[in-house]
Amino acid sequence: MLEPVRIQQEDFSQNEEVEALKASSKRMGGIATFIGCARDFSEGREVSQIGFEAYGSMALAEMNKLRSEVIEKFGLLDARIVHRVTTVQAGDNIVFIAAGAEHRAAAFDACRWMIDELKQRVPIWKKEITPQGDAWVTPHP
Amino acid sequence: MIKVLFFGPVADRVQTHEMQMDFSPGMTLHNVIAHLGIQHPGAFSIVSLIAVNQNQVHDKQMALQDNDEIAFMAKFSGG
Numbered sequence: 001m002l003e004p005v006r007i008q009q010e011d012f013s014q015n016e017e018v019e020a021l022k023a024s025s026k027r028m029g030g031i032a033t034f035i036g037c038a039r040d041f042s043e044g045r046e047v048s049q050i051g052f053e054a055y056g057s058m059a060l061a062e063m064n065k066l067r068s069e070v071i072e073k074f075g076l077l078d079a080r081i082v083h084r085v086t087t088v089q090a091g092d093n094i095v096f097i098a099a100g101a102e103h104r105a106a107a108f109d110a111c112r113w114m115i116d117e118l119k120q121r122v123p124i125w126k127k128e129i130t131p132q133g134d135a136w137v138t139p140h141p
Numbered sequence: 142m143i144k145v146l147f148f149g150p151v152a153d154r155v156q157t158h159e160m161q162m163d164f165s166p167g168m169t170l171h172n173v174i175a176h177l178g179i180q181h182p183g184a185f186s187i188v189s190l191i192a193v194n195q196n197q198v199h200d201k202q203m204a205l206q207d208n209d210e211i212a213f214m215a216k217f218s219g220g
Contacts, residue, residue: 036220052219053148053149053152054148054219055146055148055192055195055212055214057195058192058195058212059219061195083219083220094220095219095220115220118219118220119217119218119219119220120217121217122217122219122220123148123190123192123212123214123217123219124217124218124219124220125148125149125150125215125217125218125219126218126219127149136149136150136153136215136218137218138216138218139216139217139218
C-alpha cells in the first residue's frame, strides 16, 4: 500500500490514490481531489518544462503534519498528499491532494485548505524553463 | 561542525547547495547569517525562511549546537 504522504519523482495515479483513500473507511461519503499540473504558459512566456527542488526531509515532515492537521481540523476520515519533485513537461501532473469525509462540504473545504497550506508551508521550489531562459517562480496567491 | 544548506533560488545565488562551518561554543544563528551574508548579499536578500534542524526559526539569537543543520530558504513555490 502506498503511503498517504509522499514526495516522489514518478507520476501518480489518481485512481490508485482514490482507491487507497476509500479503503481507509466505508463511512466516506464525499471525496474531493485536487491535481496541480504544469502549464505551458506563464507570465506571458511559453514554458517548456518545470523543474522542482525540495528540502526533502523537512518537506515530507511538514506534509505529514499538514495531513494530521487537516484530518483534525475538518473531521476527515482520511487525506492524501503526493508531490512530485523532478522535471516535468507541460501537461504533466505535479501534486495530488485528496480529502475524504462523511459529507461533501468538509471534503471540499479541506481539499482547498490543504493545497493552500502546502504552498505556504512546504519547502518546495519550482523553476520554469523557457526558451528565454530559466526562472524561479515567485509564489502565487 | 555546522551544516548549512541552500535551496532553489538561494542555492543558485550562493552557487552551492551545502557548506560546512566550524562550530564554536556560544555561536548563534546571527553569527552564521552575518558571516555568510557579507559573502553572499544577493542570496541573503531573498532569504525569507530559516530552519534549524528542519524547524523554522524566527529568533536569530538562537544558540547553535555542534552538528546543527541550518537551511536558508526563499519563499516556497511548490504545488
